[in-house]
Amino acid sequence: MPAKDPLIETLKVCILNLKSEGTVTDSNPHLATCCELLELILRKGLQQPVLSLAHRDYWHCFEQLLHHDTCGRLSSVSLAVQQTTACSKLVTSQGRGRFFIRIMLMRRTLGNVVKHLLHTNRTLLVIYWYFCCNYCLNCLQTEPFLSLSMVLSEMNFKISIENCSFLDESWLLPVCQIYEAVPCRELGMVLRYLDGRVFVLDLLQCSQAQVDMFAEPGDIIDEINGISLRNASNGQAGVVLSKLKGQPLSIHLIRWRGEDGSIYQPLVKHLRQLKQEKPSLQFGPKPASQQDRTAGQKRGQTQSAGFKHTEWFV
Incomplete structure (x- = not known):
C-alpha cells in the first residue's frame, strides 16, 4: 500500500x-x-531549469498555461492571469501566485486549472519548467490532489481581492478599511515612506484626521481613488492628491492592528523604525474611547506637499 503524502492528508x-x-x-x-x-x-x-540562473515559482507555470490553450477552454483563467499581472500591488512572483490562487478559489475554477496544468505538463515539456515525476505527476499523488482541488471548486469563497498588498510577504492579510472624503475640510497627516509603503507617522493637532480618528500612526495608505501606492517613491502620495484636488476621495487604509488588536506581524520591523524616528509612538492596545468608526461616514479635504522622506499630508 503506497504511503500517504502528509501534505495531501493535512490539506x-x-x-x-x-x-x-x-x-x-x-x-x-x-x-x-x-x-x-x-x-x-x-x-x-x-524542477528549476538547468541552464538558467533565474528562480521560477509556480506562478510562471500558471502563466504558461495560456500559451498551450489551443482549444480556448481557459478563458476564465486567461482573465485571471491578466488581472494578476496587471495588479500593481504585487511585486514578487510569490505574491502573484497567491493572488491567482485566491482568484481561482473565489471563482470556483481551481480544480479545472489544476486538471489542465497536470495534463499540459504530461504532454508538453517545452515550458520553462514543470512538475517533476517524483510528485505531482506521480499517479499516486495526482488524483488525490486533483480531487481536493475539485472539492475546493465546489465551495463558496467570499474573499477580498483588493486587500492584496501583503501577499508578497504573508498569506495572513491585514485589516483594510476605506475612508471617504469630500473636498470640504483638511485632513492633517504626516506621512513616512518605508520600503515602498506610505505610513502615517503623525496626526496634526485638531485636524480632521485626529477628530475623525479614521487613521492612526502606523497605518498605511494603500491606495487613493483606485491608484495604488504600493512601491511608492517619496512624495508620490502628494503627486496623486494634487491631481485629484477638488475631487471626492476614497482612501484605502491598511491597519497595523489585526482583528484581535495585536500587531500585524509583517509590519513589526516598520513600526520599530517609526518608533525610532518618533519615540512617543505607542503600538499597544487601543483605548476603548478610540474604537474605529464605520468606514464611509467621515468627510474631509486633503492637500499635500512632498518632502524628501517625510510628507506633510494636510
Missing part, C-alpha cells in the same frame, strides 16, 4: 474544517492554512 483535514464553516470569508481561521498547503504542494514538485 484534506483543512478542507473539512473549511466546509464545516459554510461560506468561507477572510475571517475564517482555516483559510490561510489551506492556501499555504496548496502553495507547498504546488512547489514540492517543481
